[in-house]
Amino acid sequence: MAELQAYFVRHLARAKQFQRALSAPAQANGVEVAVFGGDCTLTPARAVLDFDGTSERLVIRPDEVKARVEGVDYERLLLQPGDDLVTRDSQLGRGLPTVAGQPSAFFPLAQSFFLCETHDQLSVNAYFQNNLLQFLLGR
Numbered sequence: 007m008a009e010l011q012a013y014f015v016r017h018l019a020r021a022k023q024f025q026r027a028l029s030a031p032a033q034a035n036g037v038e039v040a041v042f043g044g045d046c047t048l049t050p051a052r053a054v055l056d057f058d059g060t061s062e063r064l065v066i067r068p069d070e071v072k073a074r075v076e077g078v079d080y081e082r083l084l085l086q087p088g089d090d091l092v093t094r095d096s097q098l099g100r101g102l103p104t105v106a107g108q109p110s111a112f113f114p115l116a117q118s119f120f121l122c123e124t125h126d127q128l129s130v131n132a133y134f135q136n137n138l139l140q141f142l143l144g145r
Contacts, residue, residue, distance in 0.1 A: 038114075038116035038117075039114060039115055039116060040115070040116055040117040040118070040119065040138075040141045041097050041098060041115055041117070041118040041119070042118075042119050042120075042128065042134055042137065042138060043088070043089050043092060043094065043097040043119075043120055043125075043128065044088065044089030044090070044120065044121060044122060044123040044124055044125065044128060045087040045088060045089065045094040045120040045121075045122075046087065046122035046123075047087070047088060047089055047090040047122075047124060048081070048085035048086070048087065048088070049085060049086060049087070049088025049089065049090050049091065049092065049093045050066035050067060050084060050085060051084065051085060051086040051088070051093045051095070051096075052066070052083065052084050053065060053066045053084070054071065054080070054083070054084065056070070056071050056072055056073050057073050058072040058073060059073075065084075066084060067084065067085075068080035068081045068083075068084050068085065089123060089124050089125040089128065090124045090125055091124075091125035091126075092125060094120060097118075097120075098115070098118060099115075116141075117141055119134075119137050119141075121133050121134060
């Protein structure tokens, strides 16, 4: 168990480093960024630690929670609009950790476009293709 906990701690530290790297301001250098994604599928956004009486586990879907607390809306707690893989807030860079001395609006977006599609079907969606083409040709 100690080995597993140490492994988990190492990966949490690595995730923290990754989040810090992501929260560094982007240098535009004349490049415009567009965000395309889906936002009509409830998508896992958080996890809860669930204890079933014998073991603990992280749960990301409401129907997987065994030790429910009365009055907690697990669907609202765990899910957000997204494309079944990435939430809309994540696509827009919302909710990322702030780093002292760095501006909070580090993700300069020229355009964002959301449609009702799952992550693995975005690139074959005709509306996605049309809007991407318009973004590329209009620049």
